Amino acid sequence: MRGYAGLTIETKQALTAWAFLAVPIVFFAVIRFYPALESFGIAFMQWNLLSKPVFIGFDNFRKMLGDPVFWLAFKNTFIYLMIGTPLSLLLSFVIAYYLDQVRFAHGLIRACYFIPHLTTTVAMAWVWRWFYQPPPIGLLNNMLNSVGLDAQPFLRSTTQALYAVLTPAIWAGLGFQIVLFMAGLRAIPSSYYEAARIDGAGKWMILRQITLPLLKPTIVFLVVISSIGFLRIFDTVYNMTDNGAGGPLNSTKPLVLYIYETAFRSYQMGYAAAQTLVLFVILLTVSLVQLWLMREKS
């Protein structure tokens, strides 16, 4: 047996590397991979934590198909996604496009748009919840009344509540998207614009033929990040609705809130795990679409 000193440089390197990685490998195996696999197992069990888990095959998934609340939560999540993502991207692009050309007070204006992104979501949900209260309490209704418009029910209406909850979610995400759009705009070489102008291209033509195609990586990235954000919406809804229940009448309840209720309010661990698998498949699809779109380009 030779000691450590007698080993080749390659072996020493490998030993050091594995020594550095030992604790992290245990962490990722035990706290990430094992729980992920475990949730696949739990999804096929019936388990209320009091009695032993019972294997029930696909019953949880069958139950899901016939569960109107699950489908409502599913539908709500897609409304958050289908309205939230395009609207926030359109707004943030327009703001970034013009903010990029502005010099005076540029940093200050950018900071104002960005700050909401850093705030504590729970705190902001309560601020917006106050805004939406009926008169004479809520700020928005007081503003509507002061200009002679009718007060709105906002969070108390099954038709308005979802959009009332979606607004602060969009508000909080804009700053992040603006900053990334501006970085993308900065990265486009000015020679492209000059060449286009010499060829007599107009504003719209430059925007459509040069700016937007060259921003494609930024756009794809932001569509994915923002979609994942809306698909996982939870904090805002939990804090803006009565007892965190996603009401009125489940009209704002997203998938993650239903998962939370299933697991931690009615203790149906198996059913909750089955729902997380559905969420996982949706999120995975979004990520894979991103990889595919980015690969196609390069």
Place this chain on the structure above:
Amino acid sequence: MSTATSTASPMPNWWLGLAARPGQMLAWTLLAMGAIAMMMPLVYMVATSLKLSNEVYELNIIPREPTFENYIYIFKNTRFGLWFVNSLVTSLLVTLSVLFFDSLIGYTLAKFKFRGREVVFIAILTTLMIPTEMLVVPWYLMAKNFGWLNSYWGIMFPGLMTGFGVFLMRQFFAGVPDDYIHAARIDGLGEFAIWWKVAMPLVTPALSALAIFTFLGNWTAFLWPLIATNDRALYTLPVGLASFSGEFLTDWELIMAGATIATLPTLVVFVIFQRYIIRGVVLAGLKG
């Protein structure tokens, strides 16, 4: 509206540029109005937290009789002080752990040559695809079995290392020249010392970005701390604020004071580290 070309030719003098283009002045005005609108929820939150209850429902921003009554009430009668400490301690400890481990892993994966390196890297990247929501049920069962519920460790354990941080740090360590490391090795420095004393100081911009995002992420985290604690003494600030606000549902001035306490540290972090944060967002966005 102004043309897209002003990015190409920065104006020597912003005022000349503004005066020359009325369209740009309109754009600036609209942008500034939007910026004010964006800040309104924060402005009203702070303003209302300084108002007496009889003034809460009025639209004025500057309180007629500014008061700290609401803050005093909160700190005297609720556990906001404790929740603040819980959030601060857990967020700081998780941040330290992430900085230490993610950079050690990133360095090892970038600078050591050994069989299995790619496998480890891809395995860690794969964890980015696993959403937290899928893990909370198993984490809860684990924490329940080991008695970790209602403890700092229970709040912290899922976030002690992150796939994103490993990825970010690996990218930055890859940019550190191998010559520096060889030179240190010839000087007789140990491998751990080479990482800590030679390589780490060369990636401080990445470390500061990772530190800021990890801290903010944990400071504002809600879902897991909500699940991991039901003892009020161990709530983090967001969980405590949610529970407190649910109880004091009509006392909006108190809720706004609580919301301000939860938000203020994030604003302080922003004011101090503004440049790092904006650069970090771009950096993380482009590399991640």
